[in-house]
Amino acid sequence: MLSPEIIYKIILILAVFTVTLVVAMWSTYAERKVAAVLQDRLGPNRAGPWGFFQPVADGLKMFTKEEFIPGTADKQLFILGPCLAMLTALMTGVVIPWGGDLTFGGHSYKLQITDINIGILYLLGVVSVGVYGIMIGGWSSNNKYSLIGALRASSQMISYEIAMGLALISLVMMTGTLSLGEIVHQQDAGWANIVYQPLGFLIFIICAFAETNRAPFDLPETESELIGGYHTEYSSMKLGFFLFAEYINMFISSAIIASLYFGGYNFPFQHSLGLEGNALSLVQTFVFFCKVFFFIFFYMWVRWTIPRFRYDQLMNLGWKTLIPLAILNLFITGIVIGFRNGFFQ
Amino acid sequence: MMSQYLFYFLTFVAIFCALLVVFSKNPIYSALFLIVTFFATAGHYFLLNAQFLAAVHVIVYAGAIMVLFIYVIMMLNLNREVEPHKSTAIKIAATVCGCILGLVLVAALRETEMSAISEYSNPGIGLIERLGNVLFGAYMVPFEISTVLFLSAMVGAVFLSKKSIH
Numbered sequence: 305m306l307s308p309e310i311i312y313k314i315i316l317i318l319a320v321f322t323v324t325l326v327v328a329m330w331s332t333y334a335e336r337k338v339a340a341v342l343q344d345r346l347g348p349n350r351a352g353p354w355g356f357f358q359p360v361a362d363g364l365k366m367f368t369k370e371e372f373i374p375g376t377a378d379k380q381l382f383i384l385g386p387c388l389a390m391l392t393a394l395m396t397g398v399v400i401p402w403g404g405d406l407t408f409g410g411h412s413y414k415l416q417i418t419d420i421n422i423g424i425l426y427l428l429g430v431v432s433v434g435v436y437g438i439m440i441g442g443w444s445s446n447n448k449y450s451l452i453g454a455l456r457a458s459s460q461m462i463s464y465e466i467a468m469g470l471a472l473i474s475l476v477m478m479t480g481t482l483s484l485g486e487i488v489h490q491q492d493a494g495w496a497n498i499v500y501q502p503l504g505f506l507i508f509i510i511c512a513f514a515e516t517n518r519a520p521f522d523l524p525e526t527e528s529e530l531i532g533g534y535h536t537e538y539s540s541m542k543l544g545f546f547l548f549a550e551y552i553n554m555f556i557s558s559a560i561i562a563s564l565y566f567g568g569y570n571f572p573f574q575h576s577l578g579l580e581g582n583a584l585s586l587v588q589t590f591v592f593f594c595k596v597f598f599f600i601f602f603y604m605w606v607r608w609t610i611p612r613f614r615y616d617q618l619m620n621l622g623w624k625t626l627i628p629l630a631i632l633n634l635f636i637t638g639i640v641i642g643f644r645n646g647f648f649q
Numbered sequence: 650m651m652s653q654y655l656f657y658f659l660t661f662v663a664i665f666c667a668l669l670v671v672f673s674k675n676p677i678y679s680a681l682f683l684i685v686t687f688f689a690t691a692g693h694y695f696l697l698n699a700q701f702l703a704a705v706h707v708i709v710y711a712g713a714i715m716v717l718f719i720y721v722i723m724m725l726n727l728n729r730e731v732e733p734h735k736s737t738a739i740k741i742a743a744t745v746c747g748c749i750l751g752l753v754l755v756a757a758l759r760e761t762e763m764s765a766i767s768e769y770s771n772p773g774i775g776l777i778e779r780l781g782n783v784l785f786g787a788y789m790v791p792f793e794i795s796t797v798l799f800l801s802a803m804v805g806a807v808f809l810s811k812k813s814i815h
Contacts, residue, residue: 429711432707
């Protein structure tokens with residue numbers, strides 16, 4: 305017999321999985337609409353009202369396209385690549401707190417799949433293995449353009465992981481915990497972390513752009529230089545998985561940015577609204593998703609505004625600007641914490 | 650009981666993939682199996698309540714070092730046809746050396762008491778808080794010296810990779 309706790313967890317996992325996929329699907333629609341608005345076009349408008357069912361049509365198209373594996377490709381790895389990209393994209397969702405506690409029949413349930421006490425390290429771990437999907441896919445295609453795309457992706461991700469980790473260390477030093485649930489909870493009492501860590505936030509969001517391979521950091525798939533980069537040889541739903549994984553990454557990283565720096569599901573004056581228990585939790589979840597959607601919009605806004613970097617500019621920014629800035633941020637955070645604890649008196 | 654089964658499963662995965670690392674013809678496959686081996690080892694750390702060690706193991710070995718390995722293999726584009734084969738004498742010498750190393754390891758581990766590991770006496774032993782207190786308390790000086798060692802290694806690597814210094 306399964307305990308109510310386990311049944312609740314299974315339902316929550318399925319819910320998070322479904323929400324992630326649905327948000328990622330309609331992000332593709334939102335991306336095209338945002339691009340259309342920014343470029344003064346109409347965007348998709350054929351499938352359903354305002355083209356709202358465009359993602360469904362795109363999905364059906366992907367599924368019904370011919371499944372093609374190049375003769376010179378390494379078959380097993382060619383299939384493994386997109387699978388790994390999807391897997392690592394979906395893995396991060398388990399540590400994100402999606403809202404406050406829900407109460408059913410006297411039992412309190414957290415709206416977070418698991419609040420492990422090494423949450424931040426788990427995040428970094430998943431991010432660091434996230435590049436394998438692209439690397440394996442690009443290499444196994446046996447195509448020069450794919451290989452260059454894979455090499456670019458790996459060196460880019462390794463470079464930006466360092467600055468990202470250093471920015472996170474400052475945050476961890478300040479909050480004194482590695483659990484995401486605890487970090488979000490602390491922002492309920494005081495200000496959001498963005499107030500204390502503006503530089504850390506800036507470094508983190510730039511690195512998040514680079515890690516998700518979004519423009520202006522989409523060097524691994526520059527269509528003007530590399531045809532399609534690492535997914536040149538892919539077709540049908542395997543290509544769909546690669547493209548879809550990018551949107552899932554975007555959604556999850558928006559959720560992480562909102563949780564770490566913008567108070568997560570907390571919002572100002574939430575305890576003076578007169579809401580209690582489940583009602584408050586639902587409002588909190590709604591507010592959290594508003595924040596997440598804003599950051600997804602921000603991703604798109606940047607993509608259609610800023611031109612792509614040149615490869616050497618990308619490396620210079622990562623190694624010579626962001627890492628020293630992150631170390632400076634770490635240093636300042638350390639000094640401020642020292643002052644607060646009376647270390648210099 | 651559950652952790653017992655997990656232990657056997659992880660051990661099987663680790664040893665099986667470690668063998669595949671050696672026997673795979675393609676260097677990319679070897680590297681990928683090595684990553685799976687690292688994950689299985691990280692699982693063992695979890696079973697021993699060393700969460701921090703497990704997470705860092707995945708981040709550093711599976712996430713950073715192996716990415717660089719695969720990067721280099723892709724750059725050199727090694728595959729079956731161009732892989733250089735050593736002469737028979739070297740192969741025999743390598744086998745003998747490996748067997749001797751194995752003998753030394755077995756001899757060293759034969760007398761160890763295994764009961765201490767399986768008891769899981771202290772559930773909080775691998776927590777970050779405790780690890781931090783130990784590293785920055787009792788082992789402060791060795792820890793700092795090792796960081797200086799790493800720094801000098803990094804500076805050395807940068808210096809060596811510079812072709813010309815003006």
